[in-house]
Amino acid sequence: MQDFETVLREIxxxxxxxxxxxxxxxxxxxxxxxxxxxLMVGIDVSEKTIQAAQAARESISEGNIVFRVMDTADLDLDDESFDMVTICYSLHHLESLEQSLNEMVRVLKPGGWLLIIEAYRDSPRDTQLTHVYLHDWWAEIDRIAGIPHNKTFTRERIVTLLDDLELTEIQLFDSHGDDEQAKEKKMISRLIERNDFYPEKIKDHPRYEELKARGRELNERLRHIGHAPASQLVALLHKP
Ligand SMILES: C[S@@+](CC[C@H](N)C(=O)[O-])C[C@H]1O[C@@H](n2cnc3c(N)ncnc32)[C@H](O)[C@@H]1O
Known part of the structure; x- marks a missing residue:
């Protein structure tokens, strides 16, 4: 079987x-x-994020690239106007998931491709479960702070979402990575530093102390078990 980058290059x-x-x-x-x-268009609902993307634009040397503030659930873009629509590591951030996916399909040309890359929680290794548990905790704090952020989906949930779209030739590729850097000191320290700070956005919430304590447990897990990115599903779908 071909790897997904070979398949993508051919498109x-x-x-x-x-x-x-x-x-x-x-x-x-x-x-x-x-x-x-x-044409390469990047959209994000956050104005601040789009400003940062524009500021970092100089490091992108090729192509006609446009960044715009826009909600995935309500794309201000013409029907059937793109050869490929992509979403990387962000499905679980969307508040209106089905509506967003329908919008992404609407702006795809017939014969175009939808590419979805998303981490999933039923990852096989303990180091990866550290990532999943950490992510669940970040997402919970975000939701309390009013920011839409779901727990990491199961692989089955992602596949079910894709099956509901009127697209064909679904190709799925799984990538599990490895544990080579799972105990790398700099990475662990960076994550612990982030975790120590993360609950501060809900400082006045009644669950602050409870979630802070959960953060300390997760830091212990990071030190003892280590951390590796959760497995990823790369899904490529064709619009007839
Ligand atoms: C994990 S980050 C993006 C990662 C990025 N795609 C990458 O590959 O590095 C998730 C992004 O989703 C954006 N987002 C959340 N809800 C959105 C929506 N309804 N429409 C557009 N962007 C949204 C957030 O502002 C955030 O920048």
């Missing part, structure tokens, strides 16, 4: 939309793969 899209683009890391990866494209 060669000219107009790409990356939704929930964050600072544009997925765009950088796509441009490395595809070189020059006619």
């Amino acid at each position: 060669g899209p000219k107009r790409i939309l990356d939704v929930a683009t964050g600072r544009g890391d997925c765009i950088r990866w796509l441009l490395e793969m595809y070189g020059d494209v006619d």
Whole structure:
């Protein structure tokens, strides 16, 4: 079986939309793969994030790239106007999941491709479960702070979402990574530092102390078991 990057390279899209683009890391990866494209649009609901993506734009050397503030659930873009629509590590951030996926399909041209990359919680190794438990904790704090953020989905949940779309030729690739850097000191210290600070956004909430204590438990787990990214599902779907 071919690896997913080989399959993606063969598609060669000219107009790409990356939704929930964050600072544009997925765009950088796509441009490395595809070189020059006619149009690359990155959208994100957060104005601050789009400003940061624009500020980091100089490091993207190729392609016509536009960053815009927009909600995935209500894309201000024409029907059937992109060869490829991508969403990387962000499905679980969307408040209106089904509506957002329908919008992504709407703006795809017939013959176009939807690419979804998403981590999943039923990852096989203990080091990866550290990531899953940490992420659940960050997401819970975010939700209390009023920021939509779901727990990491199961693989089955992601596949069910895809099955509900009117797309064909679903190709799925799983990537599990490895534990080579699972106990790397700098990475563990960086995560612990982040965790110590993370609950501060809900400082006045009644659950602050409880969630702070959970953070201390997770830091212990980080020190003893280590951390590796959760397994990822790469899904490629075709619009007939
Ligand atoms: C994990 S980050 C993005 C990661 C990025 N795609 C990458 O590959 O590095 C998730 C992003 O989703 C954005 N987001 C959340 N809800 C959104 C929505 N309804 N529409 C567009 N962007 C949204 C957040 O603002 C955040 O920047």
